Amino acid sequence: MRNRRTKFYIIISIVLLCVSALIYSLFYFNMIRPLAEKSDNLMQEVEIYEKQVTKLKKQKNELDEEPLSEITLQVPIEKTPDTVLRQLEEHAKKTNVNIIALETKEENDDVGEKEASERNIEQMEYEIEITATNLTATHSFLEAILKAERFFTIEAVEIEQQGEQVEAVLTVVAYYMEAEE
Known part of the structure; x- marks a missing residue:
């Protein structure tokens, strides 16, 4: 009787473990993974925009250093x-x-x-x-x-x-x- 009860608890534990693993994997692939990919994409966009800002600041500094006479010729x-x-x-x-x-x-x-x-x-x-x-x-x-x-x-x-x-x-x-x- 005791042996049967132990087997029952082991089977129930294995079934619960499998069900929880299934629920976790469904949750991961449907919720966490898409959000992580979206976050990675947003981080890449932020890096691109930061590079553009840095480049524009550099161009602005170069423009500030450009002699006024050269700029006057463009006006x-x-x-x-x-x-x-x-x-x-x-x-x-x-x-x-x-x-x-x-x-x-x-x-x-x-x-x-x-x-x-x-x-x-x-x-x-x-x-x-x-x-x-x-x-x-x-x-x-x-x-x-x-x-x-x-x-x-x-x-x-x-x-x-x-x-x-x-x-x-x-x-x-x-x-x-x-x-x-």
Whole structure:
């Protein structure tokens, strides 16, 4: 009798152990593993964005070190928004980016107004909505803007990726010399 009871407890223990192992494995493969993969993907994205920020900071530092006379050569004497639009369209075409919408607005910031007024430099802000087939094309477009003949600064970038399609809204500032009166 005692031997039978011991066998019964052993069988019950083995069955409970198997059921708990089954429940744990189901929980692991359905809950923990997908969350771990998602976490790894997010960490990779964060690393990519951190590298981009570091690269942009480095470019900003290089730009700060660039002599003012070289920058002044990139600032035209006239406002010429049509030239700006043409340059943006050329860069978009070269980098396989589509410009969906473009809005211009006068820049009325008080920041740096005294310094800009001493040099008679005005600025025009452009908000550009673009689409691209991948992030590389978007990155190439941003690089092309920064390396353009005309001096541009990129003030804001909002990127949204859905599958392979990338949509972005850029705030770009173009500078020109104010005509002296």
